[in-house]
Amino acid sequence: MSEGNGQAKNGGGLHWVGTRSIRPDGVDKVTGRANFGADFFMPGMLTGRVLRSPHPHARIRSIDASKALALPGVKAVVTCDDMPDIPAEEAFVGEGPMNFRDLSRNCLARGKALYDGHAVAAVAATTAAIAEQALGLIEVDYEVLPHVIDVEAAMRPDAPVLHDDVFTQGVDPAPTRPSNVAKRVQTGHGDLDAGFAAADVVVERHFTTKPVHQGYIEPHACVASVSEDGQTTIWGSSQGHFMIRAYVAKLLAMDISEIRVIPAEIGGGFGGKTLVYLEPVAVLLSRKSGRPVKMVMSREEVFRATGPTSGTAIRVKIGAKKDGTITAAEAECKYQAGGFPGSQVHAAAMTGFACYSLANVRIIGWDVCVNRPRCAAYRAPGAPMAAFAIESTVDEVAEKIGIDPIDLRLKNAAKSNSQSSYGPQFREIGYIETLKAAKEHPHYKAPLGPNQGRGIASGFWFNIGGESSAAINVNEDGTAVVATGSPDIGGSRASMALMAAEVLGIDQARIRPIVADTASIGYTFLTGGSRVTFATGMAVVESAKQVVQQLRERAAKIWDIDVDAVEWKDGEARPAGSNAGRFEPLSLKDLAAMAGKTGGPIIGRSALNAQGAGPGFGTHICDVEIDRETGKVTIVRYTAVQDVGKAIHPSYVEGQIQGGVAQGIGWALNEEYIYGDDGRLQNPGFLDYRMPVASDLPMIDAVMVEVPNPAHPYGARGVGEVPIVPPMAAVANAIYRAGGVRMPDLPMSPPRLLAALDGD
Amino acid sequence: MARVVLGHELGRLAGGDKTIDVPARNVRELKAALVERYPQLAPLLASDGLAVAIDGDIVPDAFLEPLRPDSEVFFLPAIRGG
Structure with a gap:
């Protein structure tokens, strides 16, 4: 079943961590039994469909849904008028700072459609065919406006402006006219002029990258059901069901306690499922129709309306001495944000030169609105484009100097305790x-x-680390359930089981790892930033340690000795030395069977905000x-x-x-x-x-x-x-x-x- | 006293000051001291979009994290990931 090849970081032996156990979700996935977002059905469920703008930039003068509503089988139509018009407020709920007003307007356009595919209205009907037909009956009066797609074209003074309330942040003096340039950012230190003056070779190049999609196989999908008392349940796949709960509550002005989100299996996310698109709309349709509503995007909708990465234009300049020492490095990164501000250009500015220990370095970044879908995170969001430009230039510098490209990197490499290009010292790297x-x-x-x-x-x-919750419930037969709040998009359930098995000292096959819903486990930040094995894993380890402590206490009661005289080793309670007395070891199975007689169920729980990723x-x-x-x-x-x-x-x-x-x-x-x-x-x-x-x-x-x-x-x-x-x-x-x-x-x-x- | 590096944006708003020494036992006290000295920084320092690196460890939700007398503190944009 498993092969043990793990070694403890401190040289001690590990039994389960580092092994290649069979994935606990594997059988259901290869047999088609696993439930993804689109697999959930409820009695009386309606089908929801979205009407999307055919224009990249248009003012919405009016929306008339009367003909659609008159179509037999149509139970509800919603537009932005059904959503609260919330004020601009920025907070971290998903993968990055999010302006809730923008997110609301991304779910259902208000006043303007900002890209081809922007949601304008939605219908719930008894069949998909009726819903599709109804979309064609909704009359939208558009005033088509000039549009701009390319990032550098959008920065020009004569470019069509998407928002009349976006004034470039981070520049002096503050602009008095709105523009598509939402923000200027900068990182770096040292003296660039002196650094370039000291260089024997200087290479300066300009690069462009196109927007690309995360390409997850499973389209966005959810089911929402709103009861007569307002209690709302959402089933769906995402990278964070707590994220869905928070966004829906904020966008629809609901209490978080009114919403329960039950996670489905997820068919890929890669950062693209850290936002809501359908969920608030499905809740509105369910609330209005009084029936559960399922919404599933088509592939075309996924491409047209969900977040791709930024397209970029990047200039890089690097100077180096003949011995390979990089004396100065700078870059200017222009990133498409899409229809609303919020590209990951910050991350580009911080990661671009992070591989190198540099005395003189600067990256300037620009966050630019264009008539494309609002960009979303995609694996190391913002970093790959800057790395493409900078690592290509580094290669050319190595060639011009005549040094092996790995040797050039070794000569300038960031190392433990060196100052990062974005400021702080690195710890162990x-x-x-x-x-x-x-x-x-x-x-x-x-x-x-x-x-x-x-x-x-x-x-x-x-x-990153962040907030995670975990619980371990020991079953009556000595098996255990590990529950966490982290959707499993990369095999985290297997890792959770291995870490729990390591602490508990039992076979990982006796542990069932699950992803618990928002009403069944404590708050857990979404699955993103490569955080789950690190942060949620720490919560699981802490929970398992609590279980072990309780198991030692139960054994101490049974043996009538002090708990300090009981040790936990290889999945058994044993007397800690000869002075503790002579007792036969008690396994987890033995102690679980006696739990009712020794104090009740054995449960470990942990909630933490993990730091030090x-x-x-x-x-x-x-x-x-x-x-x-x-x-x-x-x-x-x-x-x-x-x-x-x-x-x-x-x-x-x-x-x-x-x-x-x-x-x-x-x-x-x-x-x-x-x-x-x-x-x-x-x-x-x-x-x-x-x-x-x-x-x-x-x-x-x-x-x-x-x-x-x-x-x-x-x-x-x-x-x-x-x-x-x-x-x-x-x-x-x-x-x-x-x-x-x-x-x-x-x-x-x-x-x-x-x-x-x-x-x- | 903790040595604080404000970073480009906070430094710009602070009139060009980039590195300052601040007496503080934790991040909450540090931010309060900064706001007292630079009231214009208050909105940004209260933002979720700002992380703090304390002696090399980036802490997105820094509040009560302790500071040593010789701690080096950087303010950075909070980065989460995909």
Whole structure:
């Protein structure tokens, strides 16, 4: 069932942490029994559908739903008039600062439609066909306005302005005219002029990236049911059911206690399911119709209306001495926010040069509104685009100096106790270890064939902790349930069971890990930021320690000795030394069977705000082969080295690394949102939006470097986001080595590469 | 006294001051001292969007976290992730 290959971070033996146990949700998923967001049904349930703007930018003069409401089978129509017009208020509920007014207007447009696909109204009807028909009967009077998609075009003074109340923050003097530029941010330190003056080589380049979608297989879906007394239940898949509860309460002016959210299995999120789109609308429709309402997006709706990443324009300038010392580095990052302010340009400014220890560094970022869906988080949100630009430039600096690209990185690498490019000192980090492991890997020295090239790139992500709750209930037969509030999007249930098994000293197969609903477990921040194994894992470990303490107390009662004379070892209570007396060990099963006689059920609970999530670094090696006649790029070999702290479940960690690399390769080579001159998205489907499939990729070799995080009981670091940061630059640098052309614009699709090879 | 690095945006609002020494036993006291000295920082210091790095550890919800006399404190945008 399992293979034990784990070693404790301090050298002691671990029984379960570090093993490759069978995933507890695996059978249901491969047999189709698992319930995802769209699988839930209720008696009398209606089907909800959304009317979406066909215009990228339009004033909504009026909405007339009378004909739709007259259609037999239509039970409710809602517009923004059914939602409270809430004031601007910014708070952290999801993946980043969120203005609740903007979120409300993203769920149902108020006054203006800001992108092709923006929700304008919604219908609930007895069948999907009637609901679709009703959408066609809703009359919306639009005044079509000029639109802008490109980030640099949106920054121009003559660009169409999306919001008349957005004035650029972070600049002096404060502007008196509204614009699409919502914010300027800056990080860095030192003297750039002096740094560049000291350089022997200076490279300055301009890069662009296209918006890409997270591409989760499962579309957004939910069921909402509002009772006559207002009690509301929502079933749905997301990265945070507590996030859904908080957003719905805020947007609909409800008490949190009125809302219960029950999590479904989730078919991928990658950051894109850290917002609400359908849930408040489904609640409104259910409240208005008096019936449960199910809403499921089509793939086209997912592309047109849910958050992709930012498209970007980035300028990078790096200066270095002949010995490889980087003397100065700067970047300017312009990030599309979509229809509302709030791109992840902050993260770009903080992560861009984080792999390097630099005396003189600066990144300026601009958050820019454009007529596209509001951007959402996507794995290390904001970081991959900046890394593409900066790691491509670092590669060119290494080439100009004539130094191995890994050696250049080793010479300038961030290390424990060095000052980060964004300010504070790093604590224990393992970037150098990833560089050394990459350099020593057989892949780095393997011969290349004709038209092949090898690229290197590194990446960084913060990782986070945060609020988590967990409970462990010991069953009467000595098995146990581990309940947490963290949706399992990356195998966290298996990791929770392993950590509980380690503390309890029982077989992990005797532990059933579940994701509890919002009424059954304490508040838990969403699954994102690579936090769950770290933070929720700490809550599970604390809960298990409480269980062990109670088990020792029960044994002490049975033996009539002091609890300090009882130790817990290998899943048994034993006398702690010969002075404690002679007693036969009592197993967890024995003690569970006697729980009623010794004090009642045995339950451990923990709620905490975990701090000290260790940052993660990765270094990737990519081999490509280019077809000079078609421009097609084939990934021949790929090795991803990452500091994972301690791999609690190595197979899942490898899976996270492989998944991040696969998504990064898609971002590098093919994926992009394509808009027509009319501002409408032209490729809202997987046929035209080309994500990599298994046959496009080689086996991705995940190499785990373990530099333990001292803040976690077993040394875990987050692992889910770092692996998407380096691939675009690794691929671009490999293409350069194969074809002799630098590719500053993503995606590096066949037509683009062919044009570059032809010198166009 | 804790050494506080305000960062670009807070420093801009504080009239260009970037690094200052503040007597404080925890983050709550630190923020109160900063607001007393720079009232214009109050809205940003109260924002959920601001994290604090204390001796290298980034704390998104810093409030009662203790500070040592020689602690180095950075104010940063709060980053969560995807």
